[in-house]
Amino acid sequence: MHTCKVPPLPKLRLYRINTGSCNGCDVELAATEAITRFGLDRLGLSFTADPTQADLVLITGPLTVSSREKVLAEYAEVPDPKITVLIGVCPISGGAFRDSYAVVAPLDEFVPVDLNIPGCPPRPQAIVAGIAKAVQLWRGGEHPPVSPGPEEGSLTENLRGRMRYRAEACVGCRICQHVCAGGAIRFDEEEAGLGFTLWHNSCLFCGMCSHYCPTGALAPTREWDLAHRQAEKYRQVEKGVVPRIPCSACGVPMLPVVPELMKKGYRALSAETARLQTLCSECRQVRSLEGVKRCTT
Amino acid sequence: MSRTVITLGPRQLGLEEPMYFRVQTAGDRVAGLEVLAGQVHRGLEHLTLKRNFYQNITLLERLCSLCSNSHPSTFCTALEELAGMVVPPRAEYLRAVADEIKRIASHLFNCAVVAHIVGEHALFRRVMELRETVQQTKEAIYGNRMDLAANCIGGVRYDLDAGRVGYLKSQLEGLKAPLEELYRVFADDPALAAATVGVGVLTREQAQAFGVVGPVARAAGIDYDVREKSPYGAYDRLSFQVAVQAAGDVRARALVRLVEARQAVSLIEQCLDQLPEGPVALMSFPEIPAGEVIAKSEAPRGELIYYLRTDGTDLPVRLKWRVPSYPNWAALGEMLKGEPVSRIPLIVNSIDPCISCTDR
Amino acid sequence: MHDVEATVARVLEGVLGAQRGEPAWRRDAKGGMSGWYRLGNPEEIPMVARALAGLEARLSMVSAYLVPSPQNAIGREIAYHFDLDGSTLTLTLELPLEGARVPSLTQVYRNADWQEREFRELYDIEVLGHPNPGRLFVDRSLEPALFERLIPYSTFINGANGERLWREVQAAQEEVAP
Numbered sequence: 001m002h003t004c005k006v007p008p009l010p011k012l013r014l015y016r017i018n019t020g021s022c023n024g025c026d027v028e029l030a031a032t033e034a035i036t037r038f039g040l041d042r043l044g045l046s047f048t049a050d051p052t053q054a055d056l057v058l059i060t061g062p063l064t065v066s067s068r069e070k071v072l073a074e075y076a077e078v079p080d081p082k083i084t085v086l087i088g089v090c091p092i093s094g095g096a097f098r099d100s101y102a103v104v105a106p107l108d109e110f111v112p113v114d115l116n117i118p119g120c121p122p123r124p125q126a127i128v129a130g131i132a133k134a135v136q137l138w139r140g141g142e143h144p145p146v147s148p149g150p151e152e153g154s155l156t157e158n159l160r161g162r163m164r165y166r167a168e169a170c171v172g173c174r175i176c177q178h179v180c181a182g183g184a185i186r187f188d189e190e191e192a193g194l195g196f197t198l199w200h201n202s203c204l205f206c207g208m209c210s211h212y213c214p215t216g217a218l219a220p221t222r223e224w225d226l227a228h229r230q231a232e233k234y235r236q237v238e239k240g241v242v243p244r245i246p247c248s249a250c251g252v253p254m255l256p257v258v259p260e261l262m263k264k265g266y267r268a269l270s271a272e273t274a275r276l277q278t279l280c281s282e283c284r285q286v287r288s289l290e291g292v293k294r295c296t297t
Numbered sequence: 298m299s300r301t302v303i304t305l306g307p308r309q310l311g312l313e314e315p316m317y318f319r320v321q322t323a324g325d326r327v328a329g330l331e332v333l334a335g336q337v338h339r340g341l342e343h344l345t346l347k348r349n350f351y352q353n354i355t356l357l358e359r360l361c362s363l364c365s366n367s368h369p370s371t372f373c374t375a376l377e378e379l380a381g382m383v384v385p386p387r388a389e390y391l392r393a394v395a396d397e398i399k400r401i402a403s404h405l406f407n408c409a410v411v412a413h414i415v416g417e418h419a420l421f422r423r424v425m426e427l428r429e430t431v432q433q434t435k436e437a438i439y440g441n442r443m444d445l446a447a448n449c450i451g452g453v454r455y456d457l458d459a460g461r462v463g464y465l466k467s468q469l470e471g472l473k474a475p476l477e478e479l480y481r482v483f484a485d486d487p488a489l490a491a492a493t494v495g496v497g498v499l500t501r502e503q504a505q506a507f508g509v510v511g512p513v514a515r516a517a518g519i520d521y522d523v524r525e526k527s528p529y530g531a532y533d534r535l536s537f538q539v540a541v542q543a544a545g546d547v548r549a550r551a552l553v554r555l556v557e558a559r560q561a562v563s564l565i566e567q568c569l570d571q572l573p574e575g576p577v578a579l580m581s582f583p584e585i586p587a588g589e590v591i592a593k594s595e596a597p598r599g600e601l602i603y604y605l606r607t608d609g610t611d612l613p614v615r616l617k618w619r620v621p622s623y624p625n626w627a628a629l630g631e632m633l634k635g636e637p638v639s640r641i642p643l644i645v646n647s648i649d650p651c652i653s654c655t656d657r
Numbered sequence: 658m659h660d661v662e663a664t665v666a667r668v669l670e671g672v673l674g675a676q677r678g679e680p681a682w683r684r685d686a687k688g689g690m691s692g693w694y695r696l697g698n699p700e701e702i703p704m705v706a707r708a709l710a711g712l713e714a715r716l717s718m719v720s721a722y723l724v725p726s727p728q729n730a731i732g733r734e735i736a737y738h739f740d741l742d743g744s745t746l747t748l749t750l751e752l753p754l755e756g757a758r759v760p761s762l763t764q765v766y767r768n769a770d771w772q773e774r775e776f777r778e779l780y781d782i783e784v785l786g787h788p789n790p791g792r793l794f795v796d797r798s799l800e801p802a803l804f805e806r807l808i809p810y811s812t813f814i815n816g817a818n819g820e821r822l823w824r825e826v827q828a829a830q831e832e833v834a835p
């Protein structure tokens with residue numbers, strides 16, 4: 001009988017650095033470590049408290065002015081080659097704390113980063129899936145990634161994962177941008193219309209934008225495995241353009257009024273509301289006044 | 298006796314978060330303590346002045362993940378008070394549900410850490426497993442295991458239909474026996490008792506002098522719980538007995554938390570049974586007039602107080618808050634005095650200190 | 658609860674005299690009491706604090722801030738918040754923008770220590786008689802009195818760092834675009 005002995009892969013060691021986090025990512029890392037079901041063990045990984053013994057560095061939190069020196073010294077103790085993984089949007093973009101006098105995130109300005117695991121905080125399954133990709137990087141890609149463990153006991157229908165945007169439902173009111181603590185949403189006046197960009201690496205997955213969105217143009221999806229290579233960092237976006245159309249009466253370019261909003265205003269859509277949708281606000285006013293006149297005479 | 302000064306970091310202190318201590322020792326005993334804070338200082342109070350009220354709800358939820366619901370709900374209460382809004386009753390109950398579910402998870406995490414430090418590794422895993430039930434429940438209902446995103450000005454932004462009420466009830470049912478059992482372990486297990494009884498004592502007088510709050514105060518015999526002293530939200534319609542212990546030691550603190558975790562289960566059940574019909578929030582964009590206001594709540598670690606000053610715009614003039622861990626740090630010096638240096642990590646974790654809350 | 662008003666009035670009268678008036682008390686939506694009182698000068702705060710300590714009041718928090726707003730400050734205030742068995746009494750002290758000085762309460766309340774160190778490092782306020790007035794949370798490399806120096810931001814919602822990251826996002830989009 002022919003047996004092919006595959007030598008077991010050496011165990012990789014993980015080292016954690018907290019640069020000033022809210023402790024969300026750290027507490028979830030502790031759970032990821034303690035609960036075998038999440039499968040870190042299956043990936044052949046274990047944690048070490050000794051930086052000189054580590055192969056992978058997991059970093060949480062927005063680098064603070066006070067922690068910077070200690071963090072960088074600690075990081076330097078991990079021997080090269082190493083794989084650096086950022087957990088949560090804090091180290092990736094500064095998250096909620098960007099632009100504070102006390103925060104110097106993002107971390108990639110200080111250390112070379114290999115992989116980002118967005119989330120605020122990412123669920124343990126997302127952390128493990130991300131680390132699996134990091135392990136693949138370490139092992140040179142010959143080993144297929146380990147599939148995430150089964151979702152025992154989790155109900156994920158309400159999960160606040162990656163946000164999704166539908167330009168066709170957007171009225172350009174920008175309320176989402178107003179309520180967004182992550183500074184994750186941008187509107188740009190573009191030739192084709194109003195451009196919308198949401199950068200997932202700045203998003204706190206709080207759902208405030210979708211809560212206040214009057215038309216449901218923004219909504220969370222259940223997509224939670226958002227880990228990506230550093231080179232992809234700035235490409236993690238949700239984009240759309242609300243096209244301008246000429247007003248059917250005066251021809252001035254305008255943002256169309258979407259059916260979602262008309263439904264809110266008029267309860268039922270009719271030929272009359274459909275006509276209103278194609279009018280700019282001024283022409284709409286003129287038409288409504290005509291209606292008033294009709295009613296009063 | 299030899300006197301030295303040693304510096305201890307998060308690793309030696311057994312903390313998830315970076316905090317440093319300068320400890321004076323006499324022989325192998327602690328003689329004095331200086332807490333060196335600031336590693337997690339993110340300038341949050343300053344940042345809140347540059348963010349509007351809506352952004353601040355999410356920002357404050359990122360102050361600390363363990364009491365993440367207490368901050369936005371207390372902040373919203375302050376805004377609602379200023380605006381003279383009467384929050385719909387259903388929203389009040391739903392806020393209490395969110396707060397209490399966070400309390401269970403927070404207390405269990407501390408309980409796990411304490412078990413870990415005293416070397417009870419099987420117990421540590423058991424508590425973490427139990428906590429997973431709570432984590433899964435939060436994720437199923439709110440969409441995230443730590444940050445619930447439950448609050449908005451004027452109420453909450455989630456609702457429980459019959460299906461979710463049923464799910465929540467069955468999850469709570471599953472917590473009851475293990476929580477009971479856990480309480481018994483911390484109360485009776487001889488090994489745990491040897492490690493925790495008479496350790497890190499804070500007397501009632503000391504507790505009063507340092508103005509400590511929460512389980513640390515209640516474990517020293519101070520009968521104070523904001524939910525009972527100045528009820529907010531739905532708490533004036535919920536019944537529970539303030540958990541008080543007399544010994545003021547590590548064990549007493551653990552027992553207060555475990556009693557509160559059991560009570561939290563009952564409080565959520567009461568909420569679900571009483572849950573009134575109606576809207577879960579008032580109108581979306583209320584006007585917040587100029588003024589100043591205080592709002593308080595009982596966060597997992599104790600009294601949380603917010604002071605908000607406004608000028609009629611939607612940015613705060615000043616938003617100041619004092620977290621429960623804040624006064625508790627200073628009392629640590631008393632708890633550690635004369636204790637063997639080897640007990641520092643246990644005693645420190647027995648106050649369930651939150652560094653991200655403290656440093657802000 | 659109802660006699661907290663009378664008790665506080667009596668104590669304030671004992672320390673400051675009768676002609677000064679009583680705190681304004683408000684009840685919140687749930688009946689929780691908060692009292693608001695303005696002090697005359699910094700010397701009054703330790704006197705009143707001592708009397709409140711006699712009532713077993715707890716020093717709950719101290720809030721310093723600029724008035725009327727951080728952007729156009731013409732003055733400053735410190736609000737000392739005390740807990741009286743569930744009710745909150747706030748004593749407000751007006752201070753000048755230049756040369757603000759307050760006596761430390763650490764002799765009366767041990768937990769005043771951190772509160773005072775904190776407002777001292779964030780604002781231009783000197784604390785007289787503090788046992789350990791060094792930096793507490795703010796790194797030594799940062800400027801003192803940050804709440805006074807950094808407030809007039811031209812862009813307050815998306816600061817400089819955010820702008821730079823957004824340029825990167827934009828650049829990455831242009832790369833991807835055909």
Ligand code: SF4
Binds near residue numbers: 023024087088089
């Ligand atoms: S990413 Fe979110 S959960 Fe993680 S440390 Fe930052 S604020 Fe906390």
Ligand code: SF4
Binds near residue numbers: 198204207
């Ligand atoms: S979920 Fe929406 S509001 Fe919240 S941070 Fe992300 S983009 Fe901003």
